[in-house]
Amino acid sequence: MANLLGSSVFRLIRRFSRHERGSILPMFALVGIPLFLAGGALLDYSMAAREYTRLNAFADAAALSAVDQTSLALTPAQAQTLAQNVFSSQAASLSGVTVSNLNVTITTSNLTRTALVTYQATRQAPFAAIFGLSNMTINGQATAVSTASSYINFYLLLDNTPSMGVGATTADINTMVNNTPDQCAFACHDLTNPNSYYNLAKQLGVTMRIDVVRQATQQLTQTATSIAQYPNQYQMAVYTFGASASTAGLTTVAALSSNMTSVSNATANIDLMTVEGQNQYNDQDTNYDSVLTAMNNIIPNPGPGTQAAPQEVLFFVTDGVADEQNTTCSEPLDGQRCQEPINVSLCTTLKNRGVLIAVLYTTYLPLPTNAWYNTWIAPFSSTIATKMQACASPGLFFQVSPSDGIAEAMNALFQQAVNVARLSK
Numbered sequence: 001m002a003n004l005l006g007s008s009v010f011r012l013i014r015r016f017s018r019h020e021r022g023s024i025l026p027m028f029a030l031v032g033i034p035l036f037l038a039g040g041a042l043l044d045y046s047m048a049a050r051e052y053t054r055l056n057a058f059a060d061a062a063a064l065s066a067v068d069q070t071s072l073a074l075t076p077a078q079a080q081t082l083a084q085n086v087f088s089s090q091a092a093s094l095s096g097v098t099v100s101n102l103n104v105t106i107t108t109s110n111l112t113r114t115a116l117v118t119y120q121a122t123r124q125a126p127f128a129a130i131f132g133l134s135n136m137t138i139n140g141q142a143t144a145v146s147t148a149s150s151y152i153n154f155y156l157l158l159d160n161t162p163s164m165g166v167g168a169t170t171a172d173i174n175t176m177v178n179n180t181p182d183q184c185a186f187a188c189h190d191l192t193n194p195n196s197y198y199n200l201a202k203q204l205g206v207t208m209r210i211d212v213v214r215q216a217t218q219q220l221t222q223t224a225t226s227i228a229q230y231p232n233q234y235q236m237a238v239y240t241f242g243a244s245a246s247t248a249g250l251t252t253v254a255a256l257s258s259n260m261t262s263v264s265n266a267t268a269n270i271d272l273m274t275v276e277g278q279n280q281y282n283d284q285d286t287n288y289d290s291v292l293t294a295m296n297n298i299i300p301n302p303g304p305g306t307q308a309a310p311q312e313v314l315f316f317v318t319d320g321v322a323d324e325q326n327t328t329c330s331e332p333l334d335g336q337r338c339q340e341p342i343n344v345s346l347c348t349t350l351k352n353r354g355v356l357i358a359v360l361y362t363t364y365l366p367l368p369t370n371a372w373y374n375t376w377i378a379p380f381s382s383t384i385a386t387k388m389q390a391c392a393s394p395g396l397f398f399q400v401s402p403s404d405g406i407a408e409a410m411n412a413l414f415q416q417a418v419n420v421a422r423l424s425k
Helices: 002-022 024-067 077-092 170-177 197-204 210-227 260-267 290-297 344-352 371-391 406-423
Strands: 095-107 114-125 133-145 152-158 234-239 249-259 312-318 319-326 337-341 356-362 397-400
Touching: 024 077, 024 095, 024 114, 024 133, 077 095, 077 114, 152 249, 152 290, 152 406, 170 197, 197 312, 210 260, 210 406, 234 260, 249 260, 249 290, 290 319, 290 344, 290 356, 312 406, 337 371, 344 356, 356 371, 356 406, 371 397, 397 406
Parallel strands: 152 234, 152 312, 312 356, 356 397
Antiparallel strands: 095 114, 114 133, 234 249, 319 337
């Protein structure tokens, strides 16, 4: 059967080749040439398409190189040169491809940089050259956009009033309570008493909240240095409520500076506010009204976050309870002494000017063994955190309890403030 089929096919082919006096062979030749050329053109096209894909990838890389976080520190002219070099060095690896035109355009609007890369190249086309088309033209472009991190001025307002003398952890609080006759968790820094609870805390190795805040602030200077993407991107100033009750009020610890080492060194001197005798000035040492009003006068109107016009951020660390002379108090007065949650309107004044407020609320701890707390603070204690959160700008409120790390929270809040400042303009 196989031999029969083979011989039949052979006879059919022989008859077909004799048909029409053998003219089918020239016809095959005539048809074969265009098919051959079409196949060659298809090969030229596929190779050009491959090079087009590669050139577009090079253009993407060039555009991205001009807007990445490192390049944002470059001038537009420097970024343009960088992008041109990135594209050209990669395109040089392509055999038979010549880039005839390369254009890189860098535009900047506030903190947003856009890089547009356009190119024109030719590729040798061996088969198309038969028809006089020795080259194929390839055109393409790529665009990349990036928003730079803002230049930011941070104004750190640190509550160092006597209430920040409470133990930093539950263990620290318990140590103070167990070693004081009136079970007091506060390490009052009374200069007139050598047996003050502040001195006792030092003897017992108790860490106070002010100690942790001081150390955490110094760590922030290191964080600012490590995450800065270009020189002088962040500046810091540090303030407290005063070194002593007799000089209570906004006090400059470190003036605004981009020298984080000098800021850190100055911050090392922060300590708990001192008093001279029990109930000096009726213990009215936490005057939010005067301190935040003074801060509002110090902080300039914020800019879009450029080097010439930085964003302004108030970084506020406090336990959220005012203690001042204020007859318009929202809570019952003890004479003219007002203890109340923060007056949110003080924060609103700053925020209405565009100043961002980052709040680290160090929870005002319940002290059920303290008669004063039970009488004056406990009635409004549930509203303290709510008011502090209302003081903060959206996304910039952290609350820490004794079981939380103040240093870790301050660092997280700082980095969150950097992100919010970048996105707010």
